[in-house]
Structures are given as structure tokens and as C-alpha cells.
Amino acid sequence: MGTTGPSDIDPATGKPWGLNFPVITIGDMVQVQARLLDALGIDQLFCVVGGSMGGMQVLEWCSNYPERVFSAVPIATAAKHSAQNIAFHEVGRQAIAADPDWCDGAYLEQGKNPDRGLAVARMAAHITYLSEPALHRKFGRNLQERKGFSYGFDADFQVESYLRYQGSTFVERFDANSYLYITRAMDYFDLAEEHGGVLANAFKGTKTRFCVMSFSSDWLFPTSESRTIMRALNAVAANVSFVEVQSDKGHDAFLLDEPQFHATLKGFLQGAADHRGLAP
Amino acid sequence: MINRSKQVLRVDLALIAEMVAPGARVLDVGCGDGALLDWLGQHKQVDGRGIELSMAGVAAAVSHGLSVVQGDADTDLSYYPDDSFDYVILSQTLQATRDPRRVLANMLRIGKHAIVSFPNFGHWRIRMDISLHGRMPVTDTLSYQWYETPNIHFCTIRDFLVLCQDMNIGVLRSVALGRSGNVLPNIWSNLLAAQGMFLLSRGT
Numbered sequence: 001m002g003t004t005g006p007s008d009i010d011p012a013t014g015k016p017w018g019l020n021f022p023v024i025t026i027g028d029m030v031q032v033q034a035r036l037l038d039a040l041g042i043d044q045l046f047c048v049v050g051g052s053m054g055g056m057q058v059l060e061w062c063s064n065y066p067e068r069v070f071s072a073v074p075i076a077t078a079a080k081h082s083a084q085n086i087a088f089h090e091v092g093r094q095a096i097a098a099d100p101d102w103c104d105g106a107y108l109e110q111g112k113n114p115d116r117g118l119a120v121a122r123m124a125a126h127i128t129y130l131s132e133p134a135l136h137r138k139f140g141r142n143l144q145e146r147k148g149f150s151y152g153f154d155a156d157f158q159v160e161s162y163l164r165y166q167g168s169t170f171v172e173r174f175d176a177n178s179y180l181y182i183t184r185a186m187d188y189f190d191l192a193e194e195h196g197g198v199l200a201n202a203f204k205g206t207k208t209r210f211c212v213m214s215f216s217s218d219w220l221f222p223t224s225e226s227r228t229i230m231r232a233l234n235a236v237a238a239n240v241s242f243v244e245v246q247s248d249k250g251h252d253a254f255l256l257d258e259p260q261f262h263a264t265l266k267g268f269l270q271g272a273a274d275h276r277g278l279a280p
Numbered sequence: 281m282i283n284r285s286k287q288v289l290r291v292d293l294a295l296i297a298e299m300v301a302p303g304a305r306v307l308d309v310g311c312g313d314g315a316l317l318d319w320l321g322q323h324k325q326v327d328g329r330g331i332e333l334s335m336a337g338v339a340a341a342v343s344h345g346l347s348v349v350q351g352d353a354d355t356d357l358s359y360y361p362d363d364s365f366d367y368v369i370l371s372q373t374l375q376a377t378r379d380p381r382r383v384l385a386n387m388l389r390i391g392k393h394a395i396v397s398f399p400n401f402g403h404w405r406i407r408m409d410i411s412l413h414g415r416m417p418v419t420d421t422l423s424y425q426w427y428e429t430p431n432i433h434f435c436t437i438r439d440f441l442v443l444c445q446d447m448n449i450g451v452l453r454s455v456a457l458g459r460s461g462n463v464l465p466n467i468w469s470n471l472l473a474a475q476g477m478f479l480l481s482r483g484t
Contacts, residue, residue, distance in 0.1 A: 211342065212349075230349050231359040239329070241342045242349035246335060264342050271345020 006177035019105035078225035092121030119167030131250035291461030304366035310373035314341030402436030
């Protein structure tokens with residue numbers, strides 16, 4: 001995951017970094033992106049767009065490199081990771097750590113992989129991306145290819161089967177230690193804290209055009225978090241739009257085809273292009 | 281960006297637009313789909329922002345490239361810094377706010393000027409409805425029954441001017457409007473005007 005991660009080889013030891021990899025922050029991620037742009041010779045970005053953790057990166061971009069961001073769209077995100085979100089992350093990390101195949105982080109050296117722990121972490125996280133209405137619409141209490149309960153602990157319900165599938169496919173593409181580091185980076189994110197406890201200070205003097213967006217059924221990054229960002233931007237007289245999109249799809253909505261979300265984003269980008277003098 | 285510049289502005293909005301100086305910074309509170317902001321941007325090179333309660337309105341405005349946030353006059357104005365706008369506009373919304381006095385104070389804290397329009401509860405038709413028929417008025421501009429109206433703080437033009445005096449607000453211009461938004465002579469306006477529109481400033 002990323003440019004370099006805990007599964008890469010530590011040149012000093014010739015072994016995977018594992019838990020010797022330094023803990024990274026959202027600020028570190030953005031700094032790497034900025035250095036990439038330096039190397040590519042790109043001075044300014046027309047628009048920085050991102051959802052969830054990507055939205056945290058958007059905010060960090062606008063705070064640390066304001067002159068390099070003409071417009072910004074933080075979507076379904078927050079200026080700090082909430083206690084509830086840290087709590088869910090901790091459940092995921094503990095699930096990984098409880099898997100004996102995790103080997104205190106040295107599973108690659110031991111030729112093992114904490115698939116079960118990582119799958120459970122993903123299952124818990126996946127629930128936070130959905131909403132009760134979305135789960136109900138998709139699965140209700142429907143049973144999985146059977147007529148009655150098994151009165152055992154098989155995946156009787158469709159929702160159980162779905163979560164198990166989500167967990168099992170995730171382990172094929174995700175490294176367990178990377179999961180620990182990335183969730184930790186989000187936990188540590190608190191943009192106001194970096195600016196004397198006042199979020200508005202993070203955006204003082206900004207000339208960036210903002211479009212903050214949230215989704216009505218997102219309880220992981222609820223609209224109140226986006227409103228906090230919007231109010232901080234208003235406090236520094238920034239150019240800001242803010243829309244809460246009606247959707248029952250939860251946090252996941254920002255990855256899905258929500259017509260109103262896309263129409264609003266398109267309109268904002270066109271408006272920004274007009275102001276930047278870019279041809280349509 | 282869809283070009284709406286050829287569209288004709290609603291009569292009362294056109295009057296507001298006329299009060300705004302070219303190139304000004306404008307905050308339109310309750311901006312709807314942003315028609316006024318759009319017009320001001322195209323014709324008066326105004327740097328405009330909006331606040332709107334309805335999601336449909338916000339989405340329409342942002343989709344047109346305008347800078348509009350979802351929020352309301354009662355809760356969101358307090359987050360704006362002093363002197364951040366030349367004009368703060370509140371059209372046909374004052375009577376629907378929870379705390380009109382605080383909203384007015386905030387408008388003139390944020391902006392050097394405020395432009396406010398509202399339905400005049402002193403209009404003769406309304407007086408007739410109450411005095412002759414004993415009923416709460418339901419008119420073209422106030423088309424709600426008492427039990428469903430969002431308008432919770434009605435005032436007459438005279439009430440409003442008294443409040444301005446109490447708050448040491450300067451009234452730079454007052455315009456009396458008829459039922460179709462036509463400008464009336466400024467005489468007996470508390471009786472004859474369906475709407476009042478005011479350009480306000482700090483201090484008298």
C-alpha cells in the first residue's frame with residue numbers, strides 16, 4: 001500500500017519493515033504527494049478531490065499548501081477523527097493482533113498471513129460504511145440459500161454471508177500491517193489541534209474555492225463534521241459551498257453513482273474552471 | 281456553466297440588485313437557487329456567496345457554479361467574521377427566522393450594509409382580514425394557513441422601523457411595494473404596501 005509500507009524490505013536488515021516501519025500521518029502522506037508534484041514540475045493543482053481519508057488529505061493540502069490548490073472538494077470527511085471512529089479502528093486492529101498468524105507483525109518473515117484477523121477487521125469496518133436502511137433494503141432478514149435457520153453458527157443470513165465475502169476478498173488485496181498504519185494515521189488526524197485548537201486558523205487567508213459535501217445517512221463521517229469544516233471556512237471568509245446530499249447508502253455513497261452528488265460536483269468544477277479561465 | 285443571464289429577474293430581486301454597488305462582496309441569505317447571485321455576478325461583477333436552507337436550492341445554485349452553503353440565518357450567520365461583506369441580503373425571510381433581532385444584528389456585523397425585504401403585516405387587506413372577518417390573513421404573498429406557516433415573526437413596516445431605531449440602524453432607503461412587486465409612492469406605506477424593502481447601515 002502506498003509508496004513504501006511495512007511489507008517493503010528495510011534496507012538496513014534485509015527483512016520486511018513490519019512494525020519497525022515508522023508510524024505515518026495524513027500530513028506525511030500529503031507531503032509525499034507534494035514532493036511528487038515537485039518532481040513532476042507541477043506548481044498548482046486545479047482541484048484536489050477526496051473522500052473519507054482522502055478528504056482528510058484534501059484538508060491537509062489546503063492547510064499546508066494553500067497556494068498550490070486552486071479548488072478543493074473534501075467529501076464525506078472530517079477535520080478530526082472522532083472518538084467513535086477511533087474506537088471502530090481499534091476493534092479492527094485488535095482483531096488483527098488477536099490472529100496468531102499475525103506473529104507480532106512479523107508474519108511475512110514467518111511465511112504466514114493473518115487472513116482471519118484482517119477479514120474480521122474489514123467486516124467490522126464495512127458495517128460502518130453502510131446504513132441500516134441500505135442493509136435492510138439489500139438483505140433484510142433474508143436467509144442465505146436455505147429455507148430455515150440451521151440453529152447453528154453458519155452464515156444463515158444473507159447479511160452474514162455478504163460480510164464474510166467482503167472480508168475474504170479484502171485479504172487478497174490488503175496487507176494487515178498496512179491496515180494498522182493507515183487506520184492509525186486517520187486516528188491521529190486533528191487539523192484544529194495542529195493550529196492552536198482553532199480549525200479556522202488552518203485556513204487563514206486561503207484563496208482556494210471549496211465545495212464541502214456530505215451524505216445524509218453517513219454516520220461514520222456525519223454531516224455535522226462537514227458543517228464544522230464549512231463554518232471554519234466561513235470564519236475566514238473563504239469561498240465555500242456546502243451540500244448535504246440526500247442518500248440512504250451511508251458513507252459508501254461517495255463511491256457510488258449518486259446523480260445529485262455528481263451533478264453538484266460537475267457544476268462546482270465547471271464554475272471553478274470558469275474562474276480559472278480554463279476552456280470548457 | 282449554464283448561462284442564465286438572459287433570464288428576467290423577479291421584480292423585487294431586480295430592485296435589490298439595483299441597490300448593490302458594482303464589484304461588491306455580497307452574501308445572499310436564503311438565496312434559493314441563486315438567481316439573484318447569478319445575475320449580480322454576470323451584470324455587476326459581484327463576488328457573491330449564498331446561504332440556503334433547502335437542499336434542492338443549494339444543489340441548483342452550486343451546480344450553476346455559485347458559492348452557496350446549506351444553512352440558515354439563525355444558526356450560521358454567527359460564524360462569519362465582522363466586515364466580510366459589503367452587502368448582506370435577506371429577501372422575504374426575516375419573518376421566518378427564530379430571532380429576527382439577532383439576525384439583523386448579525387447581518388450588520390458581517391456586512392457594511394443590509395438589504396431586507398419582508399411582507400408588511402400592516403397592509404390594509406391583512407387589517408381587514410383580522411378586523412372584519414376575524415381570520416388570520418391568507419394572501420398572495422402569505423399563502424399559508426396559520427397552522428402550517430413557516431412565518432413565525434410577522435411585523436409591520438412601522439414595527440420594523442421602530443426596531444431599526446432601537447438597534448441604532450440607519451435606514452438609507454425604503455421602498456414600498458405593491459402586491460405584484462410594483463413600486464408604490466412612499467406615502468402611507470404601512471397601510472398600502474404589501475412588502476417593504478430597506479437598505480440599512482450601521483449607526484443612524
